[in-house]
Amino acid sequence: MTAPDIAFLGPHGTFCEQALRSLVEAPGSALAGSRLRPAASTTAALDLLRAGEVGLACVPIESSVEGAVPATMDGLVEAPSVVVVREILLPVRFAVLVRPGTTHDDVRTVASHPHGEAQTRRWLAAHLPAAEVRMTPSTAAAAAAVADGQVDAAVCAPVAAGHYGLEILADGVHDTGDAVTRFVVAAPAGSRLPAPTGSDRTSIAATTVNEPGALLAILTEFAIRGVDLTRIESRPSKERLGTYWFFLDGAGHVAEPAMGEALAALHRRCTELRFLGSYPRATVPAGSTAPSPPVAPPVPGQGTGDYDAAAGWLTALRDVPDDALGI
Numbered sequence: 001m002t003a004p005d006i007a008f009l010g011p012h013g014t015f016c017e018q019a020l021r022s023l024v025e026a027p028g029s030a031l032a033g034s035r036l037r038p039a040a041s042t043t044a045a046l047d048l049l050r051a052g053e054v055g056l057a058c059v060p061i062e063s064s065v066e067g068a069v070p071a072t073m074d075g076l077v078e079a080p081s082v083v084v085v086r087e088i089l090l091p092v093r094f095a096v097l098v099r100p101g102t103t104h105d106d107v108r109t110v111a112s113h114p115h116g117e118a119q120t121r122r123w124l125a126a127h128l129p130a131a132e133v134r135m136t137p138s139t140a141a142a143a144a145a146v147a148d149g150q151v152d153a154a155v156c157a158p159v160a161a162g163h164y165g166l167e168i169l170a171d172g173v174h175d176t177g178d179a180v181t182r183f184v185v186a187a188p189a190g191s192r193l194p195a196p197t198g199s200d201r202t203s204i205a206a207t208t209v210n211e212p213g214a215l216l217a218i219l220t221e222f223a224i225r226g227v228d229l230t231r232i233e234s235r236p237s238k239e240r241l242g243t244y245w246f247f248l249d250g251a252g253h254v255a256e257p258a259m260g261e262a263l264a265a266l267h268r269r270c271t272e273l274r275f276l277g278s279y280p281r282a283t284v285p286a287g288s289t290a291p292s293p294p295v296a297p298p299v300p301g302q303g304t305g306d307y308d309a310a311a312g313w314l315t316a317l318r319d320v321p322d323d324a325l326g327i
């Protein structure tokens with residue numbers, strides 16, 4: 001199989017590119033040799049995937065400091081469907097980059113991605129209080145804008161300095177230490193899912209009727225099967241005010257009975273249900289001081305073996321020979 005082209009949030013020098021490279025350049029990666037194609041936004045990266053111009057798209061989905069990336073959440077539920085096949089956790093460290101020779105006093109404008117700005121807001125207020133802050137579609141787009149002379153400084157990844165011929169004015173810039181951003185790699189719906197590893201995550205998006213307890217009923221389908229929910233978000237359905245997509249991530253793989261049964265129950269219960277993928281749970285790379293996300297202990301009686309035993313018991317109850325006594 002030839003390695004697929006992969007779109008990512010560009011231009012070159014984004015955290016997204018670093019995250020993707022950590023996957024593609026890992027020893028033995030099935031993606032070695034993939035062509036990486038920068039896209040102007042997360043929406044554009046997912047559009048390239050939907051248009052069939054790339055086989056995969058890597059986009060940021062959430063930050064430990066700033067939360068969800070709304071454009072990605074919205075992009076994941078659009079039609080035609082896509083599925084997440086990998087997640088990547090990347091510790092993020094920001095630098096302030098400037099054109100060579102620029103000093104603190106020269107900085108009148110500073111640009112970054114909204115998540116970059118949100119993670120360095122207090123630092124900027126303390127160190128560049130007079131600078132006007134502008135938003136760009138990515139942190140590397142901010143670095144490119146500095147190189148073009150459109151702004152004086154960018155809050156971005158230190159690697160962007162090499163891409164755009166910039167200098168580091170300040171490094172290790174953050175308001176909250178040990179920030180981690182989570183990225184996902186999406187494939188067209190119908191792609192073969194990664195096999196269960198024993199430590200997986202499944203993502204779905206669901207809509208439901210507006211009645212008391214409707215969301216609780218969804219959550220209950222996971223709770224009664226011992227599925228640890230790792231994230232819940234809502235986004236407007238965009239049809240009218242007050243209607244939402246609920247995005248849920250849970251520990252487990254759709255191929256496992258607990259998760260599979262929970263999803264089947266949601267299929268009966270929800271107005272709309274989108275399966276957004278089952279993929280291995282990522283951990284923060286070794287060497288980082290940032291902690292990996294917590295993992296809940298397994299719930300007794302809810303393992304695959306327990307489900308198999310229960311299914312066998314039920315089959316035996318039902319499987320009565322045709323000539324057996326009865327009424």
Ligand SMILES: O=C(O)C(=O)C[C@]1(C(=O)O)C=C[C@@H](O)C=C1
Pocket residue numbers: 009013014015016017060061062063069092113115116137138139140157181
């Ligand atoms: O702009 C980038 O470099 C990105 O990869 C996006 C992104 C994000 O969406 O959160 C990734 C990491 C940082 O938190 C800031 C920006």
